[in-house]
Amino acid sequence: MKFPRPIPVTEIAGKIQAEIIGDNRLEATGINEIHQVENGDISFVDVEKYYKKALESQATIILIDKKTACPKGKVLLVCQTPFEAFNELVKEYRPIQPLTASIAPTAEIHPDAVVEVGAVVGHHVKIGKNAHIQANAVIGDYSIIGENAIIQSNSVVGSDAFYYKKTEEGFVKWRSGGRVIIENDVEIGAGCTICKGVTGDTVIGAGTKLDCQIQIGHDVKIGKNCLIAAQVGIAGNTRIGDWVTLYGQVGIAQNLNIGDRVIVGAKSGVSKDLEGGKTYFGYPAAEARTIYREMAALRHLPEFFANYYK
Amino acid sequence: MKFPRPIPVTEIAGKIQAEIIGDNRLEATGINEIHQVENGDISFVDVEKYYKKALESQATIILIDKKTACPKGKVLLVCQTPFEAFNELVKEYRPIQPLTASIAPTAEIHPDAVVEVGAVVGHHVKIGKNAHIQANAVIGDYSIIGENAIIQSNSVVGSDAFYYKKTEEGFVKWRSGGRVIIENDVEIGAGCTICKGVTGDTVIGAGTKLDCQIQIGHDVKIGKNCLIAAQVGIAGNTRIGDWVTLYGQVGIAQNLNIGDRVIVGAKSGVSKDLEGGKTYFGYPAAEARTIYREMAALRHLPEFFANYYK
């Protein structure tokens, strides 16, 4: 998540009442969790074993719960609860603005785009030329919809990331500061839900086609010209290559890499990275020919036991 | 389902043209199917082998298709088609009122709650403090939404129970007289559907978080602080404990009990009760370590057969 303007570290420290260690003239250009962090960003750390990783990361401003030496070119903001402070800053700079108009006044819709009756277009959304947002679809804040993109009825682009911090009392939500980017010529069927990135972007690559009732988790990156059949679910942070085909009801777990031109058979459950150019199947999924061999063997097993124990 | 006021049995008998056997001064405080029935309720029986169960149940008023002795403290209403009479009474006292306004005049919405554009709030709904009903969500009649609850876009709270009586001509719907109760701090992702109880309540316990495209059947009770990932389906009348984690695309059959702190791996199909505190996986689901052992053995099977039959 990037800010519309650079924000002085002193302003940030004031918002969260933190002590500044390091160069207090620095400015933040964005805020991101540790996996997405870039130079100029705010990030946070609240677990001792990750201190080193955070301090050596690209982050320019680090919220931390212990006074420590500040690396050169960075600044530390020391506070008691860095996660809560981080969430507070996301809230401050990307506030939840309830949608009270069908088309938010800050949305930019190309004059050749169509937004049908009942569709809702959130704050700061951009919709490209010839895009078609069908009846009762919802386009959440900050989403970008490319040219010629079609979002069919009752789909939601930009639902919240399903991302929580577990505590003894219950689950605390990471505020979703990220976006969804739908590139040119993408088609999204009816009843799909595409979650925002936590602080980064969820991306559906140019020319990719989604059937109905597909769930795309936070921060997923899908490549170009993929074909994804109905009721597929892709969990958070997974990367899908180009020209990938996923048949109906496939599930793909989080944090995986799926190579280019992979084909996954219907209803498969993918729990590992998949090398490109191959066909996979099964639950859990493996190369299709391996699974077919196992299935053939299993079919033979009852008879084998019947004879073996005769 | 409870009535807003006690209803004299004579009034009820008149509505369905039934003969009264027993104490005609009694009043009905509600109406419920036999599994949900409480003292004061109307229930029905139309199959001889269940007469005894019905007559010994908590029901105060029993619709029945045969004259028989009335137990003390109860009253029988004798009619030819008790199921149809029961449905008629649910219809009479909880009529279907088409939603013609985005917010029904009988809905009670806390002034600090937010209902976004396009959302629809049904008759007699209650929405608590700081609750957030997002764009194009639908909250059906009589639902109760707790404090700080979030219902994301295009979700439906209070769809009809999928519950039919089979006849030779086709399926006759049980009218849904029940409710959905969403407790405090619950979050429901986009595109979820949560069915009403048939006559009882469907309950999502405090602090529980649902991802997108989750289906919750009629009369399901989910405990507190559960985490339920996208595209999970839970069938009618199943009970889920506290702190349960269900990964993506899990399916749970009807009428089951899932213990506290159970974890169910992605895409599993649960067809039996699950003891608390354990991790399950597979289709059908069993303890994960059992399934992993079977999977490892199966992987070895093709080679075993190749050698065995050499």
Add this chain to the structure above:
Amino acid sequence: MKFPRPIPVTEIAGKIQAEIIGDNRLEATGINEIHQVENGDISFVDVEKYYKKALESQATIILIDKKTACPKGKVLLVCQTPFEAFNELVKEYRPIQPLTASIAPTAEIHPDAVVEVGAVVGHHVKIGKNAHIQANAVIGDYSIIGENAIIQSNSVVGSDAFYYKKTEEGFVKWRSGGRVIIENDVEIGAGCTICKGVTGDTVIGAGTKLDCQIQIGHDVKIGKNCLIAAQVGIAGNTRIGDWVTLYGQVGIAQNLNIGDRVIVGAKSGVSKDLEGGKTYFGYPAAEARTIYREMAALRHLPEFFANYYK
């Protein structure tokens, strides 16, 4: 897809700038892909090995990319890109009309039908007596909704067929010119998506009941009095008989035939035709007793190997 009036072949040839070979006095009564084509229809062929099939089909007017002899009673329209010309004609005679009113002026809604707030009813839709379209449901162009049918909230009847022509540059969509027909007494739960036929009809037979979040692909034909549980997906062009029961999360692949009174257990994945009157289960699905035997054998396998290799 049928035209509202017969269209002279000369008019059609003009639209797509094709050369006419054969009887130029013929008229087109409709346009259909080769699997759906009827006498009077336009169809197309652009692959040499299918020329014979197209020329011998029921089609009266054939778009073709090579000059060849025209069979008697037909007419050929020779053009360079028959697929694109076909799509162009579907677009011309069934144009996409953005939905800008909740109820399109060309929709015919029976006075005893109910259309709730937020629901959208498209162009040329017909809705029968006592039908109930719930809040925020979307009924796409040309759909027919029978008497007493219920379409619950946030369902979409008439989403586009997920049907593409693959090219080296990406996927080209077949324009959806087909319809959805919901027969009498059908009930569709919340959050379902039912796709139009490509050029033909998707049909849900009288008395069939669908639970929530069900996906029905293009050109699917479902028979009468079926019961389909939540989150089932049925892929394009599959036929389902009468009195079929599909439990939750079942997936059925495309182009299959499922016989009358079939029962398919929860979460099964059906990849082959299923003979009527039997019970199936598993992934991939087979007769339930076969699968149960395999499952029992598999359960025994780890112990068998442990002993065998001791």
